[in-house]
Structures are given as structure tokens and as C-alpha cells.
Amino acid sequence: DTEVTQTPKHLVMGMTNKKSLKCEQHMGHRAMYWYKQKAKKPPELMFVYSYEKLSINESVPSRFSPECPNSSLLNLHLHALQPEDSALYLCASSQDWTGGGEQYFGPGTRLTVT
Amino acid sequence: RKEVEQDPGPFNVPEGATVAFNCTYSNSASQSFFWYRQDCRKEPKLLMSVYSSGNEDGRFTAQLNRASQYISLLIRDSKLSDSATYLCVVNSPYNQGGKLIFGQGTELSVKP
Numbered sequence: 585d586t587e588v589t590q591t592p593k594h595l596v597m598g599m600t601n602k603k604s605l606k607c608e609q610h611m612g613h614r615a616m617y618w619y620k621q622k623a624k625k626p627p628e629l630m631f632v633y634s635y636e637k638l639s640i641n642e643s644v645p646s647r648f649s650p651e652c653p654n655s656s657l658l659n660l661h662l663h664a665l666q667p668e669d670s671a672l673y674l675c676a677s678s679q680d681w682t683g684g685g686e687q688y689f690g691p692g693t694r695l696t697v698t
Numbered sequence: 699r700k701e702v703e704q705d706p707g708p709f710n711v712p713e714g715a716t717v718a719f720n721c722t723y724s725n726s727a728s729q730s731f732f733w734y735r736q737d738c739r740k741e742p743k744l745l746m747s748v749y750s751s752g753n754e755d756g757r758f759t760a761q762l763n764r765a766s767q768y769i770s771l772l773i774r775d776s777k778l779s780d781s782a783t784y785l786c787v788v789n790s791p792y793n794q795g796g797k798l799i800f801g802q803g804t805e806l807s808v809k810p
Contacts, residue, residue: 681796685730692740694739
């Protein structure tokens, strides 16, 4: 089973709202990732968690706040977003971060900021 | 120079055709290589990992040439369902960030 689940599938939020995206995997993977993808572009890495610790923050604005409550769950808290933050937000997981192995992506949350 | 470069698309081919995608990468220390496919408005899905010896999965064959820093994907007997964007992906070494580096993607459209 290589399933990564994400909720919600779609989210519309105003610039003053606070919302959270959720991601879950039950493959025993120890690395989890958040990516942002705009139309016709490849995914851009935002954050890497390895063994539940934040290992990489790709200079993401503080209005995006990641959290890893346990080894299976990854959240992305959103606050005071801008319309240009509208995109597909993808979660991914891999066996570990250092091994260079395959990453498996969830279906994504399509976010629209109004 | 981009870290991962792919053939520009789109490729428009008839059903049954053989189509080849090429990809080059700039970091000779890269450690692992993949092809992902992405359908419109969906997530990238792992199609194949690519090994130095080359590997085949049904109609799909992937090749890696480390000396030339070149990766290829061959699709034989293409189906309508192969229409998607194909992403060449390279994993940078752990001591250089350990991140997936994506090519821009090549769009394939298979027509009846």
C-alpha cells in the first residue's frame, strides 16, 4: 500500500482566515514533505520532516506553519494568505530522507485564496 | 543551466506509436532517478525508478547513463491512457540537501 491521504480536497479561504491542511500515511515512512504546485509547473518543495523533526524549510513565508504531531501525520497551518498562494498543495512521504528513495504523493489540496 | 532539463513538449502521437523522452541532469553526484507521470489536476505518481542497468516494466523502458548524465523513458505501443505529463526527477545527494529536483515536465497526448 503506497497511499498518502490528504484533506480537504478543495479549500477556499479569505485572506483573514486560518485553516489547516492535513496529511496522513500508514506506510511506516519516516520522512514527510509539503510541496506547492502552480499550474503547468513542477512541484516546489516547501518543508521536509525527518523523524518528526523539521529538517528543511525552503524559506517559506511564516504565514505557512508546518506541524508533525507524529510519524504518520503532517499538518500545514495557514494564516493571512495572499491570492498568489492559491495552488495545489501536495504532501509526500518516503522511507527516509537520506536514502534517496521514492517519494509517494497524496492527491493534494487545491487551495483558492480570495 | 537548469538542474534537470527535459525535452520541451507537447508530444502528439497516434495510438500504437513508440515515443521517447529524454532528460539531462547537471549534478554528477545525484544519487537516484525517477520518472513520474502527472495527469491534469492530479498528483504526480511514480512510474519508474531508473537504474544504471536499465529497467523495463511492460511497455515502459527506462535507461540511465551516468557518464553522460542522461535519463530516458521509452513508451511502446502507446495507449490513449498514456496521455499525461511526464516528469523526470533526480534526487540530489543528502549532503547537498537530499531533495527531489523536478524537470519542467513533458506533455504527451496520444490520439486515436
